[in-house]
């Protein structure tokens with residue numbers, strides 16, 4: 001993994017390269033931005049560059065030295081990754097303790113250590129507190145790289161010691177090109193890249209759930225089903241396509257994706273040709289109802305309850321006029 005294969009994040013990568021070139025790494029970096037835009041890939045490429053002894057000249061891992069071969073294989077003792085285990089909503093305190101223990105065992109002289117904390121918003125307050133001392137007084141040569149959706153999720157004490165690197169959504173065309181290069185057929189790639197709002201994570205989920213193919217069905221439900229409970233059941237039918245992960249976290253992510261797709265359809269429905277004040281009021285009302293639904297999913301309210309409450313608000317406005 002090198003910086004070269006990562007699309008549309010040149011400003012972020014330039015800042016990290018400057019850090020490597022100056023040979024004065026900050027003790028921590030916060031890579032923030034939307035889901036699925038390359039933060040994790042960049043964090044990994046940066047960590048590998050930190051660990052490669054020849055990286056200062058090239059501002060990139062060489063890919064062929066012993067350190068690079070070990071970091072690519074995931075066996076480099078100086079590459080530590082803290083992330084949520086599959087099926088868990090949070091990074092566990094025990095994982096943080098394990099990390100700080102291995103950090104304290106790292107040898108001093110000359111050896112570098114790169115710690116990637118993936119999706120830092122998955123650390124709760126207790127977890128951050130357990131990590132704090134290691135970030136405040138890092139072992140010699142240790143660099144922390146946090147990735148997060150939201151910089152504010154990282155406590156101020158850590159933020160104040162970190163260099164902040166911002167990531168932006170990918171251009172729609174980049175998402176489309178990546179999907180096409182991965183062998184996704186054109187119609188699906190077009191539909192998914194239109195809905196994904198610059199996030200490869202979302203594009204992948206949309207394709208995995210078959211949402212791109214079922215937009216017509218979804219629109220029909222929104223335009224004609226008068227009963228919120230029945231409409232919620234129809235939306236619920238999209239949650240578990242062909243098996244896949246059924247853990248609670250996966251379910252919540254997919255429910256979120258469905259609501260965001262409804263939001264995308266609402267934009268199309270209301271904002272393409274607004275015909276006056278009343279229409280804009282309806283649009284705002286629906287957007288707010290969907291946003292509240294997304295918040296409630298994040299608060300772990302049951303998916304069916306959230307769907308029924310959102311649709312109960314949205315359907316009457318949606319169906320006020322004949323659909324376009």
Ligand SMILES: [Zn+2]
Pocket residue numbers: 052053054061062063064065066067068
């Ligand atoms: Zn190397």
